[in-house]
Amino acid sequence: MYDVIIVGGGVAGAASARELSRYKVKACVLEKEEDVCCGTSKANSAIVHAGYDAATGSLMAKLNVRGNAMMEQLSKDLDFPFKRTGSFVICLSEEDMPGLQTLYDRGVANGVKDLQILNREEVLKMEPNIVDNVYAALYAPTAGIVCPFHLNIALAENAFENGVEFKFNTEVQNIRQTENGWRIETNQGAYETKYVVNAAGVYADKLHNMVSEKKIHITPRRGDYCLLDKTAGNHVSRTIFALPTKYGKGVLVTPTIHGNLLIGPTAIDVDDREGTNTTAEGLEQVIGKAGQNVKNLPLRQVITSFAGLRAHEDGHEFLIGELEDAKGFIDCAGIESPGLTSCPAIGEMVAGILKDKMGLELKEDFKATRKGILDPDTLTKEERAELIRREPAYGNIICRCEMITEGEIIDAIRRPLGAKSLDGVKRRTRAGMGRCQSGFCSPRTMEILARELGVSVADITKTGGDSKLVVGINKDTL
Numbered sequence: 001m002y003d004v005i006i007v008g009g010g011v012a013g014a015a016s017a018r019e020l021s022r023y024k025v026k027a028c029v030l031e032k033e034e035d036v037c038c039g040t041s042k043a044n045s046a047i048v049h050a051g052y053d054a055a056t057g058s059l060m061a062k063l064n065v066r067g068n069a070m071m072e073q074l075s076k077d078l079d080f081p082f083k084r085t086g087s088f089v090i091c092l093s094e095e096d097m098p099g100l101q102t103l104y105d106r107g108v109a110n111g112v113k114d115l116q117i118l119n120r121e122e123v124l125k126m127e128p129n130i131v132d133n134v135y136a137a138l139y140a141p142t143a144g145i146v147c148p149f150h151l152n153i154a155l156a157e158n159a160f161e162n163g164v165e166f167k168f169n170t171e172v173q174n175i176r177q178t179e180n181g182w183r184i185e186t187n188q189g190a191y192e193t194k195y196v197v198n199a200a201g202v203y204a205d206k207l208h209n210m211v212s213e214k215k216i217h218i219t220p221r222r223g224d225y226c227l228l229d230k231t232a233g234n235h236v237s238r239t240i241f242a243l244p245t246k247y248g249k250g251v252l253v254t255p256t257i258h259g260n261l262l263i264g265p266t267a268i269d270v271d272d273r274e275g276t277n278t279t280a281e282g283l284e285q286v287i288g289k290a291g292q293n294v295k296n297l298p299l300r301q302v303i304t305s306f307a308g309l310r311a312h313e314d315g316h317e318f319l320i321g322e323l324e325d326a327k328g329f330i331d332c333a334g335i336e337s338p339g340l341t342s343c344p345a346i347g348e349m350v351a352g353i354l355k356d357k358m359g360l361e362l363k364e365d366f367k368a369t370r371k372g373i374l375d376p377d378t379l380t381k382e383e384r385a386e387l388i389r390r391e392p393a394y395g396n397i398i399c400r401c402e403m404i405t406e407g408e409i410i411d412a413i414r415r416p417l418g419a420k421s422l423d424g425v426k427r428r429t430r431a432g433m434g435r436c437q438s439g440f441c442s443p444r445t446m447e448i449l450a451r452e453l454g455v456s457v458a459d460i461t462k463t464g465g466d467s468k469l470v471v472g473i474n475k476d477t478l
């Protein structure tokens with residue numbers, strides 16, 4: 001019998017688990033995939049939004065501003081990359097100025113600090129690659145960029161180190177109320193718990209509707225992106241947004257925390273909750289719209305494209321709280337953008353609800369910090385030489401594009417909640433994220449995975465399940 005079961009190991013579930021792990025509680029995360037960060041949290045713009053978009057007074061606005069304020073300290077405590085680079089919303093004509101002013105006023109009302117409306121000259125001085133016909137821009141210096149993988153993984157690792165259990169490849173199929181709480185039926189058997197947190201992303205309505213008469217509905221809204229090589233990473237220094245429409249914040253152009261340039265996303269409603277395929281039409285939209293605000297985009301430098309699914313709930317609001325007609329069931333649903341930004345505050349809110357309901361006591365031995373994977377690039381030449389002397393695996397480059405060593409990959413596999421697949425290694429170390437998109441390093445990373453996990457290379461998957469990469473070893477058939 002658990003005190004709390006959290007369904008979903010994305011940023012909402014992992015942040016809730018981490019905050020909950022401050023207390024004396026028996027908690028577990030159930031995740032249908034083989035790793036954390038396999039849903040929406042792995043495919044998004046990775047912007048830490050300032051907080052002027054969401055309606056004043058909404059939970060989205062409140063948690064966005066709070067999450068943004070918490071991100072800096074969290075990034076230090078949990079050792080993940082985050083930078084306050086700032087953002088612009090571009091206004092191309094005088095007629096659109098009321099729209100920009102509305103954003104400014106809303107931002108001020110939401111508690112966003114240091115917002116400014118800049119004129120054309122000021123904009124071009126700060127961002128020379130903005131189109132010549134720019135009229136003005138809303139400047140939000142508190143906006144930032146983050147590594148979504150490292151944020152999600154760091155939260156989960158820290159929760160795990162503080163005693164939260166994680167069960168992977170465990171899909172919740174049914175939830176029933178019992179005398180003592182809840183019975184959660186999964187493809188791996190049943191679990192009993194006093195409280196349930198529903199942080200199931202685009203599936204959160206399915207879980208909610210299993211237990212409540214007040215139905216909710218989530219539409220998966222796809223966003224396609226193009227990722228450009230690091231040679232294009234300095235094209236802009238801040239996140240450049242268009243004026244928002246009813247479908248959201250439009251196509252942006254942004255540097256990523258690792259030095260690439262990202263353009264996207266689209267906003268296309270789809271039926272398939274696993275439909276993260278890009279389409280030619282979607283990518284054409286991205287390319288067409290990105291150039292409206294930023295000139296001379298080096299589009300020949302696109303190295304890959306991908307898509308993510310927003311969990312768009314009909315009311316366009318975060319639904320966080322205990323259900324009136326299902327006591328002990330806490331929704332964390334409708335977590336679309338700015339969910340990544342808000343996740344520290346979402347975790348705080350979910351854990352706060354549980355603490356009050358259960359009268360939880362703080363643990364004396366909560367570990368608030370965690371160390372990420374050592375990046376040899378952060379060392380001096382001498383320190384690096386010493387590291388290689390001590391651990392020769394740090395002298396063996398596996399991914400030539402991103403310069404990732406065998407030592408980093410071994411660390412990614414051996415650490416708590418370590419990588420089990422090629423994508424697991426990729427999200428933790430960036431091996432395979434570079435210009436050649438893993439053409440060179442895949443077989444070498446697979447060999448390290450096989451050796452470390454004690455399995456055959458033929459058993460290594462791209463991302464768990466049936467995603468095996470090789471069908472057999474040629475020499476075995478000789």
Ligand SMILES: Cc1cc2nc3c(=O)[nH]c(=O)nc-3n(C[C@H](O)[C@H](O)[C@H](O)COP(=O)(O)OP(=O)(O)OC[C@H]3O[C@@H](n4cnc5c(N)ncnc54)[C@H](O)[C@@H]3O)c2cc1C
Binds near residue numbers: 008030032044336
């Ligand atoms: C295109 C796009 C751009 C975005 N850009 C930004 C941005 O720049 N800034 C920002 O703040 N936010 C952004 N967001 C929003 C942000 O990415 C999400 O709000 C956030 O990642 C949602 O996290 P989550 O944990 O709720 O969902 P997820 O990350 O999807 O996690 C849910 C997890 O639940 C698991 N699960 C589902 N059903 C079950 C089941 N039955 N049993 C067990 N496990 C289950 C899934 O496998 C998944 O791992 C963007 C989103 C998209 C799609």
